Amino acid sequence: MWQARCGTWSVKSDPGALVVAKHLKNPAADTAGAADLSPERTTSWRARESLLAAAGAAVFVVLCGLYAVYFFRVPIARQLDLYRYQLLGFFLVPEELVQQWRAAPVGDVAVADRIPLLLLAGTVWGVAFLLGWLVLSRVRIARQLSRLEYFAFATGIGLSGLSLLTLAVGLLGGLNQPLVFLAAGLAIVMVSVWQARRVAAWRADRPASASASAAAGAVGDEPAAPARQRPRAWWCALPFVLVIVGGALLPPLDFDVLEYHLQVPREWVQSGRITFLPHNVYGNMPLGAEALAALTMAVSPGEEGWWWGALAGKLVMALFAPLTALLLYSAASRCVSREAGIVAALLYLSTPWITHVSANGLNEGVIGFYLLAASYATKRWLDERHADPVAARGYVWLAGWMAGAAAACKYTCVVLVVLPLLIVVLVMSRRDWLRTVSAFVVAVMLACGLWYGKNWVQTGNPVYPLLPRVFTSQPRTPEQVVQFQRAHRVPVDAEGRRYSPAQAWATLRSLLGDSVHHSPLLVPFAALVLVRRRTLRQAAYWLIGGLVFVAVWWLTTHRLDRFLVPACPLFALVGAIGATWSSSRVWRGTMWTVLGLGLAASFMMVVSRPVADNRYLVRLTQLRDDPQLTTVTVAHRYLNQHVPPRRRALVVGDAAVFNLRVPVLYSTCFDTSVLEELLRDRDAQARRARLKELRVSHIFVNWQEIARYQQPGNYGFTAAITPELIHGELEAEQQLIRAVAVPELDRQSGEIFEVVTSPDRP
Numbered sequence: 001m002w003q004a005r006c007g008t009w010s011v012k013s014d015p016g017a018l019v020v021a022k023h024l025k026n027p028a029a030d031t032a033g034a035a036d037l038s039p040e041r042t043t044s045w046r047a048r049e050s051l052l053a054a055a056g057a058a059v060f061v062v063l064c065g066l067y068a069v070y071f072f073r074v075p076i077a078r079q080l081d082l083y084r085y086q087l088l089g090f091f092l093v094p095e096e097l098v099q100q101w102r103a104a105p106v107g108d109v110a111v112a113d114r115i116p117l118l119l120l121a122g123t124v125w126g127v128a129f130l131l132g133w134l135v136l137s138r139v140r141i142a143r144q145l146s147r148l149e150y151f152a153f154a155t156g157i158g159l160s161g162l163s164l165l166t167l168a169v170g171l172l173g174g175l176n177q178p179l180v181f182l183a184a185g186l187a188i189v190m191v192s193v194w195q196a197r198r199v200a201a202w203r204a205d206r207p208a209s210a211s212a213s214a215a216a217g218a219v220g221d222e223p224a225a226p227a228r229q230r231p232r233a234w235w236c237a238l239p240f241v242l243v244i245v246g247g248a249l250l251p252p253l254d255f256d257v258l259e260y261h262l263q264v265p266r267e268w269v270q271s272g273r274i275t276f277l278p279h280n281v282y283g284n285m286p287l288g289a290e291a292l293a294a295l296t297m298a299v300s301p302g303e304e305g306w307w308w309g310a311l312a313g314k315l316v317m318a319l320f321a322p323l324t325a326l327l328l329y330s331a332a333s334r335c336v337s338r339e340a341g342i343v344a345a346l347l348y349l350s351t352p353w354i355t356h357v358s359a360n361g362l363n364e365g366v367i368g369f370y371l372l373a374a375s376y377a378t379k380r381w382l383d384e385r386h387a388d389p390v391a392a393r394g395y396v397w398l399a400g401w402m403a404g405a406a407a408a409c410k411y412t413c414v415v416l417v418v419l420p421l422l423i424v425v426l427v428m429s430r431r432d433w434l435r436t437v438s439a440f441v442v443a444v445m446l447a448c449g450l451w452y453g454k455n456w457v458q459t460g461n462p463v464y465p466l467l468p469r470v471f472t473s474q475p476r477t478p479e480q481v482v483q484f485q486r487a488h489r490v491p492v493d494a495e496g497r498r499y500s501p502a503q504a505w506a507t508l509r510s511l512l513g514d515s516v517h518h519s520p521l522l523v524p525f526a527a528l529v530l531v532r533r534r535t536l537r538q539a540a541y542w543l544i545g546g547l548v549f550v551a552v553w554w555l556t557t558h559r560l561d562r563f564l565v566p567a568c569p570l571f572a573l574v575g576a577i578g579a580t581w582s583s584s585r586v587w588r589g590t591m592w593t594v595l596g597l598g599l600a601a602s603f604m605m606v607v608s609r610p611v612a613d614n615r616y617l618v619r620l621t622q623l624r625d626d627p628q629l630t631t632v633t634v635a636h637r638y639l640n641q642h643v644p645p646r647r648r649a650l651v652v653g654d655a656a657v658f659n660l661r662v663p664v665l666y667s668t669c670f671d672t673s674v675l676e677e678l679l680r681d682r683d684a685q686a687r688r689a690r691l692k693e694l695r696v697s698h699i700f701v702n703w704q705e706i707a708r709y710q711q712p713g714n715y716g717f718t719a720a721i722t723p724e725l726i727h728g729e730l731e732a733e734q735q736l737i738r739a740v741a742v743p744e745l746d747r748q749s750g751e752i753f754e755v756v757t758s759p760d761r762p
Contacts, residue, residue: 049582049584050584050586052582052584053582053584053586053587054584054586054587056531056581056582056587057584057586057587057589057590057591060524060528060590060591060594061590061594063524064524064594067513067520067523067524068520070513071084071513071518071520072084072085072088072520072601073085074513074514074518076516076611077610077611080610082610084605087604087605087608087611088601088604090604090608091600091604097607097608097614100608100609100614100615101607101614101615101616101617102615102617102618103615103617103618103629106626106628106629107615107617107618107619107622107629108618108619108622109617109618109619110617110618110619110620111616111617113619113620113621114249114620116308117249117308117311117312117315118245118249118315120296120299120300120309120312121296121312121313121315121316121319123185124159124162124292124295124296124312124316125155125159125316125319127158127162127185127188127189128155128158128159128161128162129151129154129155129158130158130188130189130192131157131158131161131162131188132153132154132155132156132157132158132159132161133154133158133192134188134191134192134195135154135157135158135161136150136153136154136157136398137195139394139397139398140390140391140394141391141394141395141398144380144384144388144391144394144395146330146333146334148326148327148329148330149327149330149334151326152323152326152327152330152373153327153373153377153398153402155323156323156369156370156373156402156405157401157402157405159292159316159320160288160370160401160405160408160447162292162295163288163289163291163292163295163405163408164288164291164408164447164450165181165184165295166181166291166292166294166295166298167274167288167291167450167451167454168450169181170268170273170274170291170294171273171274171454172273173272173273174272174273175268175269175271175272175273175274175294175298176269176270176271176272176298177272177298178298178299178301181295181298181299182299233342233346233592234342236346236596236599237322237325237345237346237349239603240349240350240355240602240603240606241321241322241349243355243359243603243606243607243616244318244319244321244322244349244354244355244358244359245315245318245319246359246616247318247355247358247359247360247612247613247614247616248311248314248315248317248318248319248358248359248361249311249314249315249620250311250359250613250615250616250620250623251311251620251623251624251630251631251659252310252314252360252361252658253360253613253631254360254361254362255656256362257360257361257362257658258656258657258658258659259280259282259655259656259657259658259668260280260282260283260287260290260655260668261287261290261293261361261362261363262290262293262310262313262314262361262658263280263283263656263657263658264277264280264282264283264287264290265287265290265291265293265294265297265310265313266297266306266310266658267280267283268294269294269297269298269306269309270306274454275458276458276459276475278475278671278672279665279666279667279668279671279672279674280655280666280667280668280671281465281484281668281670281671282668284455284458284459284464284465285410285411285455285464286407286408286409286410286411286448286451286452287409287451288366288405288408288409288448288451289317289363289366289367289409290313290317290363292313292316292317293309293310293312293313293314293316293317293361294313295313295316296309296310296312296313296316297309297310297313300312304661307624307661310361310658311620313361314359314360314361317358317361317363317365317366318358318359318361318365320358320365320366320368320369321348321349321354321355321358321365321369322349323369324348324365324368324369324372324569325344325345325348325349326345327369327372327373327376327569328341328344328345328348328372328569328572328573328576329341329342329344329345331344331372331376331379331573332344332345332573332576332577335538335573335577336538336576336577336580337580339580340576340577340579340580341576343525343575343576343579343591343595344572344573344575344576345572346595346599347519347521347522347525347572347575347576347595348568348569348572350519350521350598350599350602350603351517351518351519351521351522351568351572351602352517352518352519352602352605352606352611353515353517353518353519353561353562353565353568354368354565354568355517355606355612356517356606356612357562357565359612359613362562363409363410364562364563364565364566365565366409367406367409367410367413367417367565367566368565368566368567368568368569369569370402370403370405370406370409370413370417371402371406371413371416371417371549371566371567371569371570372569372570373398373402374399374400374402374403374406374417374421375399375421375541375542375545375570377395377396377398377399377402378395378396378399378421378424378425379541380395381395381396381399381425382424382428382541385428385429389432392436393435393436393439396425396436396439396440396443397439397440397442397443398443399421399425399440399443400439400440400441400442400443400444400447401443401444401446401447402447403417403418403421403422403440403443403444403447404418404443404444404445404446404447404448404449405447405448406418406566407444407447407448408447408448408451411463411466412556412557412563415552415556416549416552416553416566417566418444420545420548420549420552421440422437422440422441422444425437425440459471459474459475460474460475461474465480465481465484465670468481468485477672480670480671480672483669483670483715483716484670486716487558487670487714487715487716488557488558489558490555490556490557490558490559491503491558491559499555504554507554507559510561511523511550511564515561515564516561517561517605517611519598519602520598520601520602521575521594521595521598521599521602522568522571522572522575524575524594525574525575525576525578525579525595526543526571526574526575526578527578528575528578528579528581529543529574529575529577529578529581530578531578531581532581534581535577535578535580535581538577539573539574539577539578542570542571542573542574542577543570543574545567545570546567546570546571546574549564549566549567549570550564550567553567579591579595613631615629631659632659633659634742634744634745635654635700635702635742635745635750635752636657636659636660638740638742638745638752639660639662639664639698639700639752640660640661640662642698643662643663643697643698644697646695647662647663647695647696647697647698648662648663648664648665648694648695648696648697649662649663649664649665649696649697649698649699649700650664650665650666650674650675650694650696650698650699650700651664651665651666651699651700651702652666652673652675652699652700652701652702652706652721653669653673653701653702653703653705653706653709653717653721653750654666654700654702654705654750655667655668655669663695665694665696669709669715669716669717670715672718673718673721674694675699675701675721676718676720676721678690678691679720679721679725684734684735684736687730687734687736688736688757691736691755692757696755697754697755698740698752698753698754698755699737699752699753699754699755700750700751700752700753701721701726701750701751701753702749702750703723703748703749703750703751704748704749704750705750706721726751726753727739730753731753735756736755736756737753737754737755737756738753738754738756739751739752739753740752740753740754
C-alpha cells in the first residue's frame with residue numbers, strides 16, 4: 001500500500017481505488033472505503049498495475065540511457081577538452097583519485113588541523129539552535145512539527161538571528177571585541193537551560209497521561225512509514241556530506257569569495273565595525289550569510305585568526321546543505337512518504353551545484369534553505385489556515401521570517417522569494433487577510449530590515465546601488481551607475497534583444513544539463529511527475545514554485561546559472577514525488593537502481609579535478625604557504641613577503657585580494673581606484689605626498705584582469721590606467737615608481753612596482 005500525507009489530508013492508493021479522506025485523529029478515517037473491492041477486481045487491478053509499472057520502468061530506463069548519452073557528452077572544461085564521461089574513468093583507477101586527495105607527492109597528509117574549525121563551526125550551530133528553539137517555542141506551532149522539522153526551522157531561525165547580532169555589533173563598532181560574542185553565546189545557553197528546566201518542571205507537575213501526551217506532541221507526530229523502508233539509503237548521503245565539509249575547510253578559490261564573500265567580512269573584523277565601503281560595491285549589499293563568517297573571524301584568536309575564522313565561516317555556511325536535506329526529508333515524508341523523503345534528500349545533496357556553492361563559500365546554498373523553509377511554512381499555513389487558525393498564524397510568521405532571512409542574503413531574493421510568497425499569502429488569506437499579511441510583512445522586516453536600514457543611513461539608498469533613479473543621493477558617479485546597470489541587466493543578443501527564442505533555447509539547454517555543475521538525476525526524476533495526474537497534483541505547489549523562480553530569474557536577472565541553485569530543493573521535492581508514482585516492486589527496484597547509478601556518477605563529478613578542489617587530506621598550512629600547493633598568485637605571494645610592516649600594497653585591476661596578508665588598497669571594477677584618483681592631480685610632488693600619506697610601498701597592476709574587464713560585453717574598466725601612462729609618466733618622467741623584476745610573473749599579465757620615496761634617493 002502506498003500512502004501519502006500532505007498537511008491535514010491523507011491520500012491512499014489502494015487496489016482499484018483512490019480514497020481521499022480527511023486526516024483526523026482517528027486513523028480509521030484513512031482506510032475508509034478500502035473494503036468496497038471484490039477479490040476478483042483486486043487481482044485484476046494488481047495485474048494491470050504491475051504491467052503498467054513494468055512498462056513504465058522499461059521506458060524510464062531507456063529514456064534515462066538516452067539522457068545519459070547527452071548529459072555525459074557535455075564538456076565541463078573546454079580549455080582542457082574535458083568531458084563529463086571522462087570523470088567516470090576514476091571508477092577504474094580509484095587510486096589516482098586518492099592521490100589527488102593527498103596532493104601527492106608533495107602533500108603532507110593531515111586532518112587534525114581541521115578539528116578546531118569543526119569545533120568552532122559546531123559551537124556556532126549549537127548556539128544557533130538554542131536561540132532558534134527559544135524563539136520557535138513562542139510561536140505555538142511546536143506540536144505541529146516533527147522533530148526534524150523543529151530542528152531545521154529552529155536552526156535556521158537561530159543562524160539568521162546570529163547574523164543579525166553580528167550586524168548589530170558591527171554597526172556599534174564591536175567586531176574586534178570577541179568577548180561580546182562569547183557573552184551573548186553564554187547568555188543564550190543559560191536562558192535555554194533555564195527554559196528547559198522550566199518546561200521539565202511544568203511537565204512534572206502535570207498528570208502522567210497529560211505529560212505523556214504533551215511529550216508526544218511537543219515536537220509533532222512523525223508521519224507514518226510506508227510498508228517498505230530503505231533506511232540504509234541514508235548512508236548514500238554521507239559521502240556527499242563529507243565532501244561538502246571537506247571542501248568547505250579548504251582555502252577559498254572562487255573569485256567572488258576572494259573578492260567579497262570572505263574579503264568583506266575580513267575587512268569588517270579588522271576594522272572592528274561594519275561601515276560603508278567605497279572601494280567594494282558588493283560590501284554594501286545585504287550579506288546575511290557572510291555575517292556568519294564575520295562572527296567566526298571575530299572570535300578566532302591570533303593575528304591570523306581572520307584566515308582560520310574564514311574557513312570555519314565557510315563551514316558554517318556549507319552546513320546549510322545537509323540542513324536543507326533534512327528539511328526536504330521532513331517535507332516529503334509529511335506530504336508523501338519517508339521513502340520519498342530519502343529520495344528528495346539524496347537528489348538534493350548529490351547535485352554538483354550544491355557541493356560547488358557549499359564548499360566554495362558562496363551563499364546560494366544558504367538562500368536555497370531559506371527559500372525551501374519559507375515555501376514549506378507557507379504550504380503548512382495553506383493546510384492549517386482553516387483547521388487550526390492559531391497554528392496558521394505561527395506558520396505565516398515563520399514563512400515571513402524565512403523569506404526575510406533570504407532577502408537578508410541577497411537583493412534578488414526580494415523578487416525571487418518574498419514577493420511570490422507574499423502574493424500567495426495575500427490571495428489565499430480571505431477573512432483575516434489584513435492580520436495575516438501584516439504578520440508576514442512584519443516578520444520579513446524583522447529578519448532583513450536592519451540590512452536595508454543600514455544602507456539607507458549610510459548611502460541614502462536602502463537597496464544600494466540599485467534603483468539609482470529613485471534614490472539619487474547615493475554616492476556613485478553617473479558613469480559608475482551606468483556601468484553597474486549595464487553589467488547586471490538582462491543580457492542582450494547580437495540584435496539587441498533581451499528576450500528571444502534563441503536565448504530561451506540556450507536557457508532550456510542549460511536547465512536540461514548543459515550547466516557545468518548540473519545533476520544527472522534531477523531532470524529524469526522531475527519528469528516523472530507527468531506520469532500520473534495524482535503525482536502531478538501532489539507536486540503542483542513545488543513545481544509551480546520552481547517554475548516561478550526560473551521565470552523571474554530569466555526575466556529580471558543577468559541569467560547566471562549559479563543563481564538558479566536556490567531552486568534546487570523545490571525540484572528535488574518534485575523529483576521525489578514523481579518517484580512515488582507507483583508502489584510496484586518492479587518500479588521501486590528500477591528507481592533505486594537508477595538513483596544509485598546516478599549517485600555514483602555525481603560523486604565522481606564532485607570529488608575530482610578540475611571540477612573541484614579535492615585536496616581534502618593535505619595540511620592546511622601547506623595549502624596556504626607551499627608554493628607547489630598554494631593557490632595564492634605569484635604577485636600576491638611577492639607582496640606578502642616584501643611589503644614592509646606598517647606599509648600597504650596598492651592593487652589595481654585585481655579585487656580578489658583575500659589571500660593578501662598585508663594591508664591592501666584595492667577596488668572593484670565598479671568603484672574608483674586609488675590610482676585613478678592619484679592620476680587626477682598631475683603634479684609629481686602631490687602624487688608622491690599622497691602615496692606617502694597612504695603608506696603605499698608597492699603597486700601591483702593586473703593587466704590581464706583589466707583587459708578581461710575591457711572586453712566587449714564584460715563589466716568594463718576605466719580607460720585612465722594604461723601601460724603608457726604607468727611606464728611613461730609615473731616611472732620614466734616623474735620617477736614615482738620603479739618596476740620590480742619577479743621572474744615567475746609574466747609582465748604581460750601583471751607588473752609590480754615599488755614606490756620611490758625620492759627621485760634622487762630611491
